[in-house]
Amino acid sequence: MHKKYFHKYWYVLILFWLALPGLALAQKASIKTADKRLETIFEDDKPKPRVLLLGVFHFAGEQVDANTTPANLRVDMLSAERQKQIEHLVHQLAAFKPTKIVIEDSPRRQHYYDSLYNAFKAGKLPAGKAAWPADETIQLAFRLAKLMNHETLYPADAQAFRFKLSHQDSILTFEKYKDQGDSSYTYWDKAYEAEKAYEDSLNFHLPLNEYLRYLNSPQRQAKAIGRWLVTTKRGSNTEPIGADGFVTRYFNRNVRIYSNIQRIVTSKHDRILVIYGATHMYLLKQLFEASPEFIVEDVMKYLN
Structure with a gap:
């Protein structure tokens, strides 16, 4: 050059x-x-309904999930120590000042929950399986609703539409591939079983707020949806039953839950607390954060 x-x-x-x-x-x-x-x-600078997503475990434990936790690690949420922890959590959540509280049950049971909540406020909660005293709806949602002088709570659960599909579209096609071999299924099943055992130990030994911080961490919530994503490879390129199952069951159910919550909004000043199983939270959070209609609050600041 x-x-x-x-x-x-x-x-x-x-x-x-x-x-x-x-x-x-x-x-x-x-x-x-x-x-x-x-x-x-x-218009993100203008008032919009605010949402606080709290992922929880089933407080009633073995009454809800039979034979899933070893007897020596089952948590008694009615013990004196756990009751103190619940009371502390209720007051922490009250700082969010919710105007509506969403619970994990069908909207078809609205009348039942209105009746149960009124009985709770009157100190006349019925005995027996119809109202498990340790259930998170009673221990957490009802307590908080009473503290905030709410008249009602909002069941928002939904069933996935897969259960209404024809046999040809769902059950028979799934059965065709049920024995499809893939070593990763067994491998990841063992990993998630190990995770369950680890979480049982954490739940038993940690204070309630600390265990809920773990359940609501982004990393843990991502791992929860990962169990579904392992199965999306089921089927074939022409019959992707695993992907279809994910969409028509897990994804569809959570979008339906989201849409049910959308319909309870009555004001741009609504502050909606969603108390739901932690495995739902990864997708629900993505939906609420993507929506232009809502502002999502950070749940961690209420779990100290």
Whole structure:
């Protein structure tokens, strides 16, 4: 290369290198401006319903999930120590100032829960299986609703539409591939069994708020949906029954839950506390955060 052009070449490179920080700053400024513009378009600076998503375990334990936890690790949520922890959590959640509390049951049982809640407020909760005293709805949702002077709670659960599909579309096709071999199924089943055993131990030994911080961590919530994603490879390229099962069961159910919660909004100032099984929270959080209708609060600041 001619000496004159060689010097010119390096001169241009040096100028470009010197300009890089400025270009990076300009790019950051451009992205920041674009983000601000989006916030303006979607009116993120104006009041919107706020949502607090609290993932929980079943407080009633073996009454709900029979034979899933070793006897020596079963938590008694009615013990004096656990009752103190629940009371503390209720007051922590009260700081969110919820206007509506969503619980994990069918909207068809609204009348039942209204009756049960009224009995709870009057100190006349019925005995027996119809109302497990340790259930998280009673211990947590009812207590908080009473403290906040709420008149009702909002069941928002849903069944996936897979159970209404024809046999050809669901059961028979799934049966066709039920014995499909893949060593990863056994491998990951063992991993999730180990996770369950670990969580039983954590739940037994940790205070309630600390265990709930674990259940509501992004990493743990992502792992929960991972069990479903292992099975999406079932089937074939022409009959992807695993993917269809994920969409028509897990994904569909959670979108339906989300839509039920959408319908309880009556004001842009609503503050909605959703108390649900922790395995639902990964997808519910994605839906609420993607929606232009809601602002999602960080649950961790209420779990101290």
